[in-house]
Amino acid sequence: MYKILVAECKQEISTFNPVETQYEDFSINRGEELFSAHRGIESEIGGAIEVFSERDDLELLPLWGARANSSGSLAQAGFDRLVTEFEQSLIAAKAGADAFYFSMHGAMGCTEELDPEGFLLQVARRILGPQIPIMISLDLHGILTQRMLDNCDALTIYHTYPHVDLASTGERAARLLLRMLDEDLKPTIARVVVPVLVRGDELKTETGVYGESIRRAQQLEQSGSALSAGMIIGNPFTDVPELCSQAIVVTNDDAEAAEEVALEMAEDFWGKRARMQAPLIAIDEAISAAKELRGTAIFADAADATSSGASGDSNSLLAALMEAQYEGKVLLPLVDPPAVQCAIEVGLGRCATFSLGGALDPRFSPIELEAKVAMLATGPYFFESWGNVQDAGDTAVLQAGSFTIVVTTRPVYLFDRSLFLAHGRDPRQFDLVVVKSPHCQERFFVEWAAENFNVDAPGSTSANLKSLGHTICQRPMYPLDDDVVFEPVVQHFPA
């Protein structure tokens, strides 16, 4: 009988979003709650549970889990509290443990601790000792640090963007962990850091050039020549010392083979760096083109992508469309807690002047707008991407002439249509829809929309990476600096 411990800590932040994440922004699951939150859903732990449940010689111990939507840096006090909770749950459960699976995102960042996942893994290693295998899973946007690699035995990494393999990444982690127990594998990890940050449509793994790196990694895993492999691209908005792209290859006790492939993957990725940048269109050009368009125009606003860690309160496209006297029907989301409160006070069906946007990020100046409160709502709604729920808090739909603005209290993920549909607005019925997401996804928008414009708007998650002002990450870094030279260095874990 193997006793396997399971925990989770996931968030992705943008250092450039001034709204700090607080402890209260996390959904915390203790003990069994962790499995009830994940069973049967598209998540890493959901996938791991499926694999573990195929066996009857396992004792599973869900410890603790913390998940928060993307936002600004996590306040240090909040992180300290998460650490204490995790630590206590691990100490209470560690007796007789054979292995530990920790589901992480990898792109957390605190106001003080800039490697939170590394810190958590160090805590885990200290409590469990050197013999208990620690398996982690990561988003390919994670920042995998030296300290994380020093304190885990193996890892699995997402192989899709947009992410549709959360559960299968957990399944891969669980299978590998079981193999490590059953077959006494000795995972050895090779990594090669590539000083590159990437963005843009070429990152879509099905259609873009990044998919070639991923298919190489998948082929390594499927052929059995690697236990696990991936190409991690980091989250360019998490400005931490070890932000980078990196090739990761895990083999069974064959450091040489791991090294060879990691080098090959890293060099191949470096060669494609220029293609993996985002061509953006100026807002006024996009509006002129949209005016001529028949069918729905999508304005993908990556700069205010709540899923990448932006505040969601950008009104820059609203302002530009008003300024340009765009006459079509516009649908756009906005995070603005005071405006929602104002709408509640005004009441359903009534009109008032609202101050919209810039409530959180001083980059944006509020716009005064006469609008009617067309809908008031609250509570969780179904999230079409992953089948779980999102909760935007109190929400108001405001109607200002031809503009329909879905105003939420909390930031929620906006890369699909869920928020709009949950509030009675079908994007297909509009002439222009603002999608605050790094990419406009085929299945939700591109398949039916007339055209997608990747607009160059300001914001804390702009794909115009040079505009952000990185001060902490290692330099030189492409494309932040000119004349970046790549001299591949292989690191091995364990050393």
Ligand SMILES: [Zn+2]
């Ligand atoms: Zn991601």
